[in-house]
Amino acid sequence: MSVTAAKGFTASGIAAGIKENGNPDLALVVNNGPRAAAAGVFTSNRVKAAPVLWSEQVLKGGRLTAVVLNSGGANACTGPKGFQDTHATAEKVAEVLGQNAAEVAVASTGLIGILLPMDKLLPGVEQAAAALSEHGGEKAAIAIKTTDTVHKTSVVQGDGWTVGGMAKGAGMLAPGLATMLVVLTTDADVDSDTLDRALRSATKVTFDRVDSDGCMSTNDTVLLLASGASEVTPGYAEFAEAVRAVCDDLGQQLIRDAEGAGKDIRIEVVNAASEDDAVEVGRSIARNNLLKCAIHGEDPNWGRVLSAIGTTSAAFEPDQLNVAINGVWVCKNGSVGEDRDQVDMRYREVHIVADLAAGTETATIWTNDLTAEYVHENSAYSS
Template sequence: MNFPQGFRAGAVAAGLKSSGALDLTIIENFGPTSSCAAVFTSNKVVAAPVTWTKQILKGGAIRSVVLNSGGANACTGPQGFADTHLTAETVANALGISSSEVAVCSTGLIGELLPMHKMLAGIQSICLSLSVDSLDSSARAIMTTDTKPKISSKEILGSTFTGIAKGAGMLAPALATMLSVVMTDAVVDEKHLQEIFTRVCNRTFNRIDSDGCTSTNDTVILMASGSSGVQISDSNLEQTLMEVCGSLATQLIGDAEGHTKIVSIEVINAGSEDDAVAVGRACARNNLLKCALFGGDPNWGRILAALGTADADFDPADVDVSLNQVMVSRSSGPGDDRNLVDLSGVNISILIDLKSGLHSATIYTNDLSHDYVEENSAYAT
């Protein structure tokens, strides 16, 4: 699988990871247009690369993105921001563009400065060997605790949309401990691009909630090169982005740290989409429920207890709950025998009927396992 037309990239093992794995990548848009949009973490504590990329986004053009794993460059003070600026300038000088057209993304351990001599040497090495067939390498270079690269691609009307993403923990709104770059060679209308991309991210990446934690570095960037010459309508743009980002989001939750279950929480007949999201998210963040799912215990009372904490309008005495297609609760009381529910498989579906309107939403989460606790108890050591 290659990049869309107008994009090329490279990746190296710069020595940011002790494992010696790929940890630095640069993606360049050399097409006739540099249309862009981006969505960032909602965390008030943000990494220097997030601050930098938010600033350059105001210029309306992104020609290149440099991404590293092996260090978040978050909570690193003025020196961390200076290092981000230097990173962008080094990439810009090597590619012959402005530093204000270079987005910077980092992921890894918080509170430590990046080894800039390794970063700068890696950048110089990459810029000498950019190619159109390095998509897999770029996807691997941004991995941290991920076990596999995340890539999604879709063709429509002679144009191509391709995205990469990373993230395996702290998967919660907004976004996750995730980085993602989505690229297209279509010609897009810039007028509504940011609005459309924000809406897409809200309905894909922001509908996964593995552990209720929000990172300092989350960044999702969209770049359009226009190299295919195909003009795409706003509706086709949104639909295609939903497919690509939806696939990436599904891959993220399927690779979440320590999980043994992949859980879909579908809320139907809500008074509003926001209500449906709130109820689904309340369940996704309930540790008692997640522990029950890990243990294969169809304890539907924990679902009702969790959804009752949501800031949403519904009749708490009239909610139906199904667990793997067994309606275990009718009108907030006992339903079919819970022993009919088989939770032995990897995939678990929870269906919640609020009976309050016509809106719906689905949140995806995982169980809470021993492996998740173990992996996150020693992340910095």
């Protein structure tokens, strides 16, 4: 279903030859209207890929008629030539669709620091345009995969309207978004300001709280396109909740498919003085390599949780911290709590609760364990 679950959209995914192994590598998503409202959220990395620089500019107009996405190369750190290539890609899409390049977003993912093979990509755009279909959402989702083992899609139905989407990402998953490309579509009849508001509030509590390996990408892009084809304008709260639900579902799929991961870790920080404190503590725990190794080894090593909390500026007293792992309060008042042998860590899901005893705010961060497979995937070849 993916990006074509909502009415008014067509999509395709084809193999343009950008990837040397011949796998699908080019996706096209087209908004056939009647509306072409859009919003976008991009990486906060200051080293931004050419397509991010381009698409940020395009989104200022609040309109998108098409999105073209490629895997097989990030077009990041490629200088003026890389930007020219992105521009040429948007122009090519505009030409074949009879649209304006200033309303075409571009997204790329793959290795940093190599130029895209434009002699393959541009003919690929023609091929992708010819393949556009109301049933093309799955193929588009497949074409944006890099090290992803599965493609990721999600759909939420409203009352007469739909929000659907696709995502890719399996490494460099970190806040400020991730090496992740996400395209969401809706046939709800909403304007770009509403899309922007709903998208930002959704990503803040979903993709921004997925932190697989602390590495922030140069290419992260999340786009939301509205066609208005349902002719229904839902209430804001209802619409925003649907967008959040799709983002949350896709974010969970990213974590479950993170490179080399054996455990999915949900870190719930409770009783924080502020939401910012809760997020800072959650991230610090999520990025602690020693803890991530311990979880891999099914060792409820709460000392490493406290050690991570101690590096933050959040409000807490060390002797009032409590930590539960899979429901067992292994640390109470900053010291030894319930018997750690009671913690059952055999399953893929691991739930850590860090109680700061400093307020009433809460945040949840998702991460993975650190495994030899992660090291292998990220050292055995360039990615």
